[in-house]
Every structure is written in C-alpha cells, then in structure tokens.
Amino acid sequence: MDKPILTASEIGMLWTQYIQNSMTNQILKYFKLTVEDNDIKFLVEKSLTLIENVKSNIQSVFRSELLPIPYAFSDADINLHAPKLFTDDLILLFIETMGKAGTTAYSLAQATSTRSDIRGLFSTVLVEYSTLLNKTIEVSLEKGLYVRPPSITKPDEVEFIEGKAYFSSGLNPFHKRSLNAVEILHLFENLKTNSIGKVICTGFAQTTDNKEIKNYFLKGKETSEKHAQLFHKLLTESNVPAPVPSDVGVTDSTTRVFSDKLMLFLKSVLSATGQGNYSTASTASMRYDLIGHYQKLSIEVALYAKDGFDILLKNNWLEEPPQSVDRNQLIKKGTQS
Known part of the structure; x- marks a missing residue:
C-alpha cells in the first residue's frame, strides 16, 4: 500500500x-x-x-x-x-x-x-x-553544577483569588503582591537561559573577525545581561533567591571555532526560543507588571533577531523552507505564454 x-x-x-x-x-x-x-x-x-x-x-x-x-x-x-x-x-x-x-x-x-x-x-x-x-x-x-529553581513555603490550604488587586498589585511599586509559583518558574527559567545566552554571545564576539557580526553579538550579550538583571530583580523583590549559573563561561581563546553563518543561525534559534519563552511566560503570569515586561522584552528580542536575519540575508546564508505553489504566479505565467 x-x-x-x-x-x-x-x-x-x-x-x-x-x-x-x-x-x-x-x-x-x-x-x-x-x-x-x-x-x-x-x-x-x-x-x-x-x-x-x-x-x-x-x-x-x-x-x-x-x-x-x-x-x-x-x-x-x-x-x-x-x-x-x-x-x-x-x-x-x-x-x-x-x-x-x-x-x-x-x-x-x-x-x-x-x-x-x-x-x-x-x-x-x-x-x-x-x-x-x-x-x-x-x-x-x-557534580553540584545543577542550578536548582527557588523553593517556596508550602501552602497549608487552598486559597481563591479575591478581587482584581491580585492582578494589578504589581503596578504599585510600594505594595507588590508576592510572586506565585508559576511566575517564579518562568522568571527563573528566563533568567537561566539569558545567563547562558550572554556567555555564548561573549564567546562568539571573541572569535569572529567580522566587525558587523562582532557588534551584533556584543549587542546580544548586553541584551541578555539586561534581561537577566531584570528577572533577578523581580525575584529578589519578592525575597525569592535568584541563583545563577556559576563558573560557567568562556576561555581566553580568540581563535575562530565556528563560521559566522553557524553562529548567527544558532543565535537566531536562541532568539526564537526566547520569544516563545516570553510569550508562554506572559500568558501564564497573573501580575500585570510581569505581563508588560515580557511583552516589552519580546519586542526587543524580535528587533534584535531581525538584525541577525538581515545579516544572514545579506550574505545569502538563509535557505528557503519548502514553499507551497504560487498559483497566482502560475496563472500569470500561463497568461503570458
């Protein structure tokens, strides 16, 4: 068959x-x-x-x-x-x-x-x-290298949300609701991935000899660092320990390891993953300030990713995925013949 x-x-x-x-x-x-x-x-x-x-x-x-x-x-x-x-x-x-x-x-x-x-x-x-x-x-x-997510005190009983203040309290800088477990989950994971992204961008910037691409990775390093600092701040504001990976990094080598094409493509994959993580975190969060942060950061990542795609396009490094047939183009072509 x-x-x-x-x-x-x-x-x-x-x-x-x-x-x-x-x-x-x-x-x-x-x-x-x-x-x-x-x-x-x-x-x-x-x-x-x-x-x-x-x-x-x-x-x-x-x-x-x-x-x-x-x-x-x-x-x-x-x-x-x-x-x-x-x-x-x-x-x-x-x-x-x-x-x-x-x-x-x-x-x-x-x-x-x-x-x-x-x-x-x-x-x-x-x-x-x-x-x-x-x-x-x-x-x-x-090996004692795993970065454990933060722990919280276990609740004694089931509680229900009372009023809209549960969602809007994050907008009040003087009285923010403490983070719930779901919000901590996403803040921690995004802190962790940005810490890794910072290291990867550092290594790539250190080993490329293309000035434009070096600046692109330096910008990525700064963006990852800024995002990680924000997530760290949001966790510590609720007195939640915000551990980060330690002794994780780059050597002092400046010898090229990967092609610019490969490094840019990996960074594009990481950026797309980051946007997906932020989107998921935004829908899962129940504090309006967190939702606002994730939406703003998503735009920053999207604009940064666009710069990377522009470089890939300029160098003819992007393969086109399989496409559906352009019927309008076929009809136009048939009319001309």
Whole structure:
C-alpha cells in the first residue's frame, strides 16, 4: 500500500529539524574534542550519536519522498583544531538546554504529524531526548553544577483569588503582591537561559573577525545581561533567591571555532526560543507588571533577531523552507505564454 504524501506540517517539521540537527552536529563534534570531564564527555558523545541518527533518518525520508536535502551545515563551518573556547560547565548547560528544546520540539512534531511512520520517527526521538535530558540533570546534580529553581513555603490550604488587586498589585511599586509559583518558574527559567545566552554571545564576539557580526553579538550579550538583571530583580523583590549559573563561561581563546553563518543561525534559534519563552511566560503570569515586561522584552528580542536575519540575508546564508505553489504566479505565467 502506497504511503500518503507528506503534509505541509510534516515537511516543515522535518526540514526545520534537519537544519537544526545539522548545526548542532557540528557544535557537538567540537565539544567532543575539547571537553575534559569524562562524565560530560559521555553526554556529548550520547548527544552526538542521537543527533547523527536523527539527521540520517530525516535524510532517508527526504530521499524516499524525492525532496531536496538542505545544504544546512558541514565541516566547512567548524574549526576542529581550535583550542577550547567554552568551559565544561557551559557544555553541560548547552546539552541540558538542547534536551529541553528537543523534548519541546519533537513533542510538537509528533502532535502535528499524520503519517504513522513520521509519527513513529518523532515519537522515538522524543523519548531519546527525554532520556538525554534526565541523564544530563542527574550528572549536573552529582557534580553540584545543577542550578536548582527557588523553593517556596508550602501552602497549608487552598486559597481563591479575591478581587482584581491580585492582578494589578504589581503596578504599585510600594505594595507588590508576592510572586506565585508559576511566575517564579518562568522568571527563573528566563533568567537561566539569558545567563547562558550572554556567555555564548561573549564567546562568539571573541572569535569572529567580522566587525558587523562582532557588534551584533556584543549587542546580544548586553541584551541578555539586561534581561537577566531584570528577572533577578523581580525575584529578589519578592525575597525569592535568584541563583545563577556559576563558573560557567568562556576561555581566553580568540581563535575562530565556528563560521559566522553557524553562529548567527544558532543565535537566531536562541532568539526564537526566547520569544516563545516570553510569550508562554506572559500568558501564564497573573501580575500585570510581569505581563508588560515580557511583552516589552519580546519586542526587543524580535528587533534584535531581525538584525541577525538581515545579516544572514545579506550574505545569502538563509535557505528557503519548502514553499507551497504560487498559483497566482502560475496563472500569470500561463497568461503570458
């Protein structure tokens, strides 16, 4: 029995994951050569195997469906002879972030796919990413490197919201309602991801010789730092401990590791993830001041991401996703002939 043709959703997910896996594959190959801790190296190797298998499986789908395989990224985008740029702690945090992103992405991919073989592919990868994330957190806990979310006092009983002041109290600088657990969750996670983003931008700015791109990453570093400081402030205002990753950083190497194309693309992925995180946090927050902050920061990230896309476009580094047929153009073309 012939398989149904792939839906636009399936093609879009397969294409997106192939591009991102191709990029991550190059990054992990470099990490494998520079990581020093054996336990973290095991996680890097496990991640690399997972990425390579997913990439190979998607290639097989593309070939069987007669779809063009994206150029994506190759060994030309990495200098495997470069000295160590990021610390082992950052590498561990990168894999943790990769695990979180993977479980989110492949959960959506599975939910939006129709064909059984494509659902099966995404389901398998989702389980593998979940396993990787769990193992990464276990290693981080064992080494005392895992940054735990803040704790709060457990409530004694169920309480109900009384009046609109619960939502608007954050607008009063002299009497702000303390943060609830859901708000703390999002503030902490966004603080953590911006702390990582700051480090990555620092390393990229340190190793590119393109002035425009260097300035772009320096701006990203400043933006991440500003956002992290705001989240830290909002947590401490409610007397909530706001831990940040320690001893996570960049070495003093200035040798280029990654191509400008790869670095810009990774930053575009991180920016898109950041916008998604802020959108989720905005809808989950119940204090108007938090909602306002997230909406404002989302605009800042969107404008910053646009600058990055402009550079990618100018250098012809952006591949076009598979497109639907432009019927109007076909009709116009047919009329002319």
